[in-house]
Ligand SMILES: Nc1ncnc2c1ncn2[C@@H]1O[C@H](COP(=O)(O)OP(=O)(O)O)[C@@H](O)[C@H]1O
Ligand SMILES: O=c1ccn([C@@H]2O[C@H](COP(=O)(O)OP(=O)(O)O)[C@@H](O)[C@H]2O)c(=O)[nH]1
């Protein structure tokens with residue numbers, strides 16, 4: 001899974017053996033995971049020698065604002081791991097897990113799936129990654145999501161990207177997305193926009209008050225938008241931050 005320096009692996013491995021698979025990682029195990037990864041990654045990043053937690057960027061915005069598209073470009077350019085909460089849920093929906101039907105119904109209705117389910121999927125994806133820098137796309141979608149993430153995972157995001165897009169543009173993009181999704185139809189997208197305004201935006205406002213939000217105008221070509229995103233991740237580019 002990830003290469004450990006000998007000292008840390010002696011510390012961490014027994015710990016993992018002791019954790020019952022069903023238990024979500026507690027904060028210590030989570031930090032421990034990243035202490036290991038950090039030591040190995042400092043070699044080429046340098047900026048993270050003192051961190052004991054992953055670098056996390058939340059990527060927020062309404063349905064069709066371009067979150068997934070920009071996340072793929074950021075992941076490619078700066079070697080982040082792109083975790084789309086929606087994709088994780090759609091994968092879980094079609095697995096023979098006990099929550100499949102409930103997840104399907106929530107997505108079909110544009111409703112938010114219970115936090116514990118989404119967070120467990122995100123945490124499992126982080127745990128099974130060798131990376132230590134993550135784009136969490138489309139999460140948190142409510143204050144309840146946000147509070148649960150901080151309680152269960154025990155970390156706050158380092159930055160929050162918020163893609164601002166006019167409603168009619170979002171509707172147009174969602175209806176022409178052609179990914180065969182059960183929620184890309186006019187009835188559901190209207191419900192999702194309602195959820196966006198009532199539940200998602202308070203999350204943006206919360207992080208805005210903490211000075212963590214970078215608002216990006218999401219209208220324009222993919223590259224025009226990415227050029228506004230790029231400076232936020234300059235610290236991760238191989239030639240370091242451009243001054
Ligand atoms: N800047 C853009 N201009 C026009 N269409 C876009 C732009 N960015 C993304 N799209 C398209 O709009 C749709 C929604 O984009 P996506 O990245 O899936 O958004 P989100 O993840 O926020 O729902 C996709 O079909 C995508 O190809
Ligand atoms: O943290 C999340 C992310 C997504 N969803 C559900 O999954 C749907 C699709 O989310 P996704 O981010 O894939 O939609 P997008 O914004 O990309 O169109 C949402 O409308 C919700 O019903 C959720 O419940 N919690």
Ligand SMILES: [Mg+2]
Pocket residue numbers: 067068084086138
């Ligand atoms: Mg998306």
